[in-house]
Amino acid sequence: IDITDPKNIKRAVDDYVKLVVTAMEEQDLIFRKENDDGVTGL
Numbered sequence: 001i002d003i004t005d006p007k008n009i010k011r012a013v014d015d016y017v018k019l020v021v022t023a024m025e026e027q028d029l030i031f032r033k034e035n036d037d038g039v040t041g042l
Contacts, residue, residue: 024030 021030
C-alpha cells in the first residue's frame with residue numbers, strides 16, 4: 001500500500017479503505033456479512 005505518494009490515486013484510495021475496514025473488523029467495530037452470491041458487503 002502506497003498512500004503517501006501514490007502513482008494511482010484510485011488504487012491508493014481502494015487500498016486505504018480496505019486497510020481501514022480490516023482494522024475496524026479486527027477491533028469488532030464493524031461486521032461484514034457474506035451475501036448469497038458470495039460478494040461481501042458492508
